[in-house]
Amino acid sequence: MTEQHDQAGKLVVLERFRQVNRSFPKTKEIMEWRGSGRKVFGWLCTYVPEEIMHAAGILPVRIVGYSREVDLDDGNAYMYVNNCSFARSCLQMGLRGEYDFLDGVVGGSTCDGARRLFDLWRSYIKTPFHHVVTVPRKYTERAHALYYQEVLDFKSHLEEHLNTKITDEALYKSVQLYNESRGLLGKLYELRQREKPPISGAETMEVSNASFRMPKEMFNDWLKELLNELKSSDRFYSGRVRLMLVGSVLTNAEFVRFIEEQGGLVVTDELCTSTRYWGDLVTFEGTNSPLEAISRRYLNNFPCARMFPSEERFNRIVKAALGFKVDGVISETIRYCVPYAHDLPLLEKRLGEHGIPMLALDVEYGTSGSGQIKTRVQAFIEMVEARRR
Amino acid sequence: MNSTGSGNKLGSVIRACRLIRRMLRADPEARQSQFMYYQMLEDYFTRVLRAKEEDGFVVGHTVFFPAEIIYAMGLVPMHTETATWTMALFTGDCSDILASGARLGMAQEICTPHRGLTGAFASGALPHPEVMLWSNMVCDNTAKSGELIMEVCNCPGFFLDRPFKRSQHEIAYLVSELEDMVHFLEERSGKKMDWDKLSEIVARMDRQIELVRQINELRKNVPTPFRPQGFLELLTVDYLFPGQPEALEYLETLYRELNEAVKVGKGAVKQERFRLMTLFIPPMYLMGFLDRISREYGAVSVIEPFFTFWGEGRLDPSHPLESVARKSYMIPEMRMYGPLDDRALGAIVNCAEEYKIDGAIYYADVGCRHSCATIKLFKDTLADIGVPMLVVDCDVVDATVTSEEEVSEKLQQFFELLEDR
Numbered sequence: 001m002t003e004q005h006d007q008a009g010k011l012v013v014l015e016r017f018r019q020v021n022r023s024f025p026k027t028k029e030i031m032e033w034r035g036s037g038r039k040v041f042g043w044l045c046t047y048v049p050e051e052i053m054h055a056a057g058i059l060p061v062r063i064v065g066y067s068r069e070v071d072l073d074d075g076n077a078y079m080y081v082n083n084c085s086f087a088r089s090c091l092q093m094g095l096r097g098e099y100d101f102l103d104g105v106v107g108g109s110t111c112d113g114a115r116r117l118f119d120l121w122r123s124y125i126k127t128p129f130h131h132v133v134t135v136p137r138k139y140t141e142r143a144h145a146l147y148y149q150e151v152l153d154f155k156s157h158l159e160e161h162l163n164t165k166i167t168d169e170a171l172y173k174s175v176q177l178y179n180e181s182r183g184l185l186g187k188l189y190e191l192r193q194r195e196k197p198p199i200s201g202a203e204t205m206e207v208s209n210a211s212f213r214m215p216k217e218m219f220n221d222w223l224k225e226l227l228n229e230l231k232s233s234d235r236f237y238s239g240r241v242r243l244m245l246v247g248s249v250l251t252n253a254e255f256v257r258f259i260e261e262q263g264g265l266v267v268t269d270e271l272c273t274s275t276r277y278w279g280d281l282v283t284f285e286g287t288n289s290p291l292e293a294i295s296r297r298y299l300n301n302f303p304c305a306r307m308f309p310s311e312e313r314f315n316r317i318v319k320a321a322l323g324f325k326v327d328g329v330i331s332e333t334i335r336y337c338v339p340y341a342h343d344l345p346l347l348e349k350r351l352g353e354h355g356i357p358m359l360a361l362d363v364e365y366g367t368s369g370s371g372q373i374k375t376r377v378q379a380f381i382e383m384v385e386a387r388r389r
Numbered sequence: 390m391n392s393t394g395s396g397n398k399l400g401s402v403i404r405a406c407r408l409i410r411r412m413l414r415a416d417p418e419a420r421q422s423q424f425m426y427y428q429m430l431e432d433y434f435t436r437v438l439r440a441k442e443e444d445g446f447v448v449g450h451t452v453f454f455p456a457e458i459i460y461a462m463g464l465v466p467m468h469t470e471t472a473t474w475t476m477a478l479f480t481g482d483c484s485d486i487l488a489s490g491a492r493l494g495m496a497q498e499i500c501t502p503h504r505g506l507t508g509a510f511a512s513g514a515l516p517h518p519e520v521m522l523w524s525n526m527v528c529d530n531t532a533k534s535g536e537l538i539m540e541v542c543n544c545p546g547f548f549l550d551r552p553f554k555r556s557q558h559e560i561a562y563l564v565s566e567l568e569d570m571v572h573f574l575e576e577r578s579g580k581k582m583d584w585d586k587l588s589e590i591v592a593r594m595d596r597q598i599e600l601v602r603q604i605n606e607l608r609k610n611v612p613t614p615f616r617p618q619g620f621l622e623l624l625t626v627d628y629l630f631p632g633q634p635e636a637l638e639y640l641e642t643l644y645r646e647l648n649e650a651v652k653v654g655k656g657a658v659k660q661e662r663f664r665l666m667t668l669f670i671p672p673m674y675l676m677g678f679l680d681r682i683s684r685e686y687g688a689v690s691v692i693e694p695f696f697t698f699w700g701e702g703r704l705d706p707s708h709p710l711e712s713v714a715r716k717s718y719m720i721p722e723m724r725m726y727g728p729l730d731d732r733a734l735g736a737i738v739n740c741a742e743e744y745k746i747d748g749a750i751y752y753a754d755v756g757c758r759h760s761c762a763t764i765k766l767f768k769d770t771l772a773d774i775g776v777p778m779l780v781v782d783c784d785v786v787d788a789t790v791t792s793e794e795e796v797s798e799k800l801q802q803f804f805e806l807l808e809d810r
Contacts, residue, residue, distance in 0.1 A: 080761035109553030112529045116762035119729035134553040146562045308548045336498045342533035345494035
């Protein structure tokens, strides 16, 4: 059981983040933005550069599905059950009008689920603007050149659609804002390196979920407040074992809370909704062009399992696992999330070479943990704890 | 993870091909092209096994990979997914290789052709290649299959990154990727690329595509002259023999045969009642049954937009590598890989109209996510022009997913529905 010692335990700002998450997609913040005559775009994958949209005066929000277990009747009907439940969940929300305020949707050719979600969204949900970015699967200079061209094409398409010019100055400002956000999230994660971190894995996910669901300017201000609150708080968590969470897209903080309730403290992750979202900064090494810097960052960022070679992903997972002194790794793979499923045998081997055990869970997007998962997590924590003794 | 990889299942495939040729000899209705087809299959897999025995250089590659390059370098290609499919088709059972894949830790989510493929390498059912080439054509399974195969077979590999769309800069990227792949193969095999030979192969491939287009024109006739499930031959020839002389010989023979049949008004079945569009691959282990029921009901597949209906364009032998890159955007299946826009959907509508389709059958492979996600979209698209579509849940390799009885019942109901219309 994770322990918590604190006067009140409650963090005021965290409650605000929770409210954003509870009311998403039609949050007060998004509706106010739109109410002021400004546009809101949805993006489908972390390989879509948000800064381009932000620099055009758009509020980019991430399209995600229901962060809880729900029947996906419409999602199944339109997408068939053998597609990942994340894609089906997103589509169902779109079909049911929950994203009807969006002025545009931007996707990437990242995985089968994402590209089909984009195809069906375009065919059945009449969002006014659509764009799909080709994302190479390699990191070579040639791949960077192709991706840069794709980012440039996206910018041009957006300029044409909005009848506006996205200036370098606006891009610089957006980069600064997004980098600030990444840096602040990095500070939050630094706190989790402590033996007894002041924030749990579930709470951290609540913060990171809000980061792509509200204006970045506001998010950064709130996160600064949260960091100050944490600094002055004497709350801390500890668990029987320290864990890292890796795998498919995950937005349900209750799933993390469930693991922590079994005694495993989640201290870091490799999730596209958390570390892989904010992990790397946009840097201006070797270029003055903000577009080039943005493009390079997005392709070089902590990779998704879709990228080649997989060693890059494995190396970064191992590095994070060692840096955060984790005792074990839990991999959650959404059923039919093929890129992550393919990586499991090799990832388990790589972690094993560093003495880090891994539990591979097959889950549905939105799950908060159930009987079978509970049994497996408990057994894994016991095994890891026994190894540590 | 390693095993010797003796290739014992390929031996079964070769023996089955021989047996089928003997049976065809006893069939007065059998066509010369059918003999040729099974001879080609036998030769293809024999070449793989012989190369392993004689210290040859076998290049494993995934589906839609530009095997023209492998042939031009005098290396021996082994089309990995086709090897899995043919094992299912000719041996009727893939449970052992699927179990072998599971033992490696391959999850159920991974489609059976790829689970079976890696399992086949691990169990020795397939011989280990000297190098493994793979690409992201056409799905995540192909894109992610190579690294584990490299580990299992203890061989080096090359991943070919094929861009999603078809802009000029994306085609240029693919050409550069192909150049890198040629260098990789030269380094690993010690053989140099024969550019003249590649040009010859590209010229033949261009002719090959033209022949398929001409054969399709003949298939427009009522009654259609090509066998109910004959399109699988076209598909396999395209997969295994791109730009090869035997492919041209086969297609020219087939064209002549079909042309003769058209001239005398002879259809593929005694009484053609239903002209069908086939979407995706039927279960391999039910091919015999599907052939029988098609003949019984007079139902013939006359077009397959994602298998035999090539996209527009010609190949230019004077620019062989660029042609190979451009071909990857003309491959029928690639309509499914790029953005599924009006152009891709328009091809289905055009096919339905030009080939006078009565109905479409969608073989929904439970392991194929990117295709199954199109079921409703295709059904709605065809419904707009009054063409009904049947969905048959199945698995291309795993016989435990659906039974002959289930498929039979569905098909009969569908044929009755078509009859009532």
